[in-house]
Amino acid sequence: MHSSNKTLVLQDNTNIYDVIEKIVENPNYDEPFFICDIDQLIWNVENWKRLMPRVEIFYAVKCNYNREVLETFAALDLGFDCATMDEISKIIALDVSPNKIVFSNPTKIIEHLEYAKQTGVRAMTFDNEEELYKIKKHYPEAELLLRIRCDDESAKYVLGKKFGVLPGSEALDLLRLAKQLELTIIGVHFHVGSGCSDYYAYYKALCAAKGVFDAAIELGFPVKLIDIGGGYPGETINPIDKIAETTNAGLLDNFPDLSVKIIAEPGKYCCNTPYKLVTQIHSKKIVIDENNKKIRMYYVDVNVYNSLFSVLFGEYYKFRPVCENKNAQLHPCIIWGSTSDVNDKITDKFDYLPDLNIGDWLIVEETGAYTVSISCEYNGLSMPKSCAVISKKNWSFLTTKAPKPIRKEKFTFSLNDFLKDRDQPAIFRKIYF
Numbered sequence: 107m108h109s110s111n112k113t114l115v116l117q118d119n120t121n122i123y124d125v126i127e128k129i130v131e132n133p134n135y136d137e138p139f140f141i142c143d144i145d146q147l148i149w150n151v152e153n154w155k156r157l158m159p160r161v162e163i164f165y166a167v168k169c170n171y172n173r174e175v176l177e178t179f180a181a182l183d184l185g186f187d188c189a190t191m192d193e194i195s196k197i198i199a200l201d202v203s204p205n206k207i208v209f210s211n212p213t214k215i216i217e218h219l220e221y222a223k224q225t226g227v228r229a230m231t232f233d234n235e236e237e238l239y240k241i242k243k244h245y246p247e248a249e250l251l252l253r254i255r256c257d258d259e260s261a262k263y264v265l266g267k268k269f270g271v272l273p274g275s276e277a278l279d280l281l282r283l284a285k286q287l288e289l290t291i292i293g294v295h296f297h298v299g300s301g302c303s304d305y306y307a308y309y310k311a312l313c314a315a316k317g318v319f320d321a322a323i324e325l326g327f328p329v330k331l332i333d334i335g336g337g338y339p340g341e342t343i344n345p346i347d348k349i350a351e352t353t354n355a356g357l358l359d360n361f362p363d364l365s366v367k368i369i370a371e372p373g374k375y376c377c378n379t380p381y382k383l384v385t386q387i388h389s390k391k392i393v394i395d396e397n398n399k400k401i402r403m404y405y406v407d408v409n410v411y412n413s414l415f416s417v418l419f420g421e422y423y424k425f426r427p428v429c430e431n432k433n434a435q436l437h438p439c440i441i442w443g444s445t446s447d448v449n450d451k452i453t454d455k456f457d458y459l460p461d462l463n464i465g466d467w468l469i470v471e472e473t474g475a476y477t478v479s480i481s482c483e484y485n486g487l488s489m490p491k492s493c494a495v496i497s498k499k500n501w502s503f504l505t506t507k508a509p510k511p512i513r514k515e516k517f518t519f520s521l522n523d524f525l526k527d528r529d530q531p532a533i534f535r536k537i538y539f
């Protein structure tokens with residue numbers, strides 16, 4: 107077969123939007139899909155390294171474990187934060203060294219703890235007495251990070267309600283118990299909360315971590331690691347530059363000794379911006395609201411359960427037509443998801459779109475974080491498939507010059523296959539630019 111039938115080789119001046127148009131223009135294609143821009147994944151990592159050169163990324167696998175993300179980050183030689191046995195196994199399967207994994211879950215299922223032991227993953231977090239006894243019994247050689255609670259109260263998701271010990275006397279008691287049990291503490295961990303908005307949250311948390319770190323030194327532990335968790339924002343309109351500055355200042359003021367290793371577990375920052383969700387209107391209804399205003403209700407072929415779960419927790423996604431007429435008049439509308447559930451409302455009438463019709467395609471930007479990894483098939487509606495695009499330059503980088511080059515044969519993509527092959531689960535596919 108002629109290769110151009112198998113693989114779409116795009117010209118250098120082609121971008122991800124051209125690919126999206128190409129897919130939706132195909133009269134035989136009618137399913138929603140996620141599309142990942144791998145160039146953006148790589149850029150996010152480079153940007154992080156530029157802003158916080160001392161802080162090594164241990165990517166939070168829970169955020170999105172699509173193959174294109176994990177393979178790209180493994181090629182860039184990032185570390186990984188895993189919360190479960192399954193996440194650990196996904197990373198080990200990529201030939202990542204267990205030293206590049208932190209089992210960052212302060213309350214671990216015993217089977218998962220034993221799996222960490224089997225696979226040689228030693229670094230793990232804890233925040234309570236019972237966990238110490240559990241670790242003593244099942245994995246006494248583990249290297250422990252004490253998770254302290256340092257919340258950014260204004261974060262979208264304040265994780266401190268569930269995890270973390272206060273950095274004062276309670277933390278000290280846990281250190282003493284660990285000593286008594288002859289366990290090894292190697293550092294301190296915190297997570298200020300997902301969707302952090304307090305610029306000084308990391309600075310304050312680092313000051314608190316310093317106190318616990320020093321107490322651990324006094325007790326004779328070989329502490330050498332600070333894990334500053336995740337929480338960094340992942341929206342283009344909300345760049346991390348300012349938080350990076352205060353993080354760097356917190357490190358300089360509290361941990362000037364460069365032999366102390368600093369890692370972070372960003373999830374949303376790494377993989378939210380590279381993804382776009384493309385969906386089609388399958389039904390339309392016009393209603394009159396209480397102010398006698400005409401509201402267009404569009405029903406799209408994705409829903410909060412199979413792709414946009416965070417909507418249920420107040421996350422907002424902006425839709426726009428794939429083929430946009432910038433001069434079109436805008437009208438108030440509601441976008442409903444494809445399930446029978448009334449809570450499956452994706453946007454409300456404060457959203458404005460041009461007059462649209464059944465069959466029109468919409469695009470939702472910045473949908474890589476906590477979407478594909480949280481979805482379920484409520485009403486039997488399967489999650490949208492994922493595909494990915496990469497520029498020739500970065501494809502060559504990932505397969506030859508990256509710290510851990512990826513094997514080309516793993517990443518064969520055919521646009522035609524994607525269009526035909528409906529039943530395959532979300533897999534990595536490559537389109538040459």
Ligand SMILES: Cc1ncc(COP(=O)(O)O)c(C=O)c1O
Pocket residue numbers: 166169187210211265297299300301335336337338371372373374375475
């Ligand atoms: C322990 C831990 N680390 C990292 C993350 C990633 O957080 P984010 O995606 O906000 O960066 C989470 C998110 O829940 C977490 O619980």
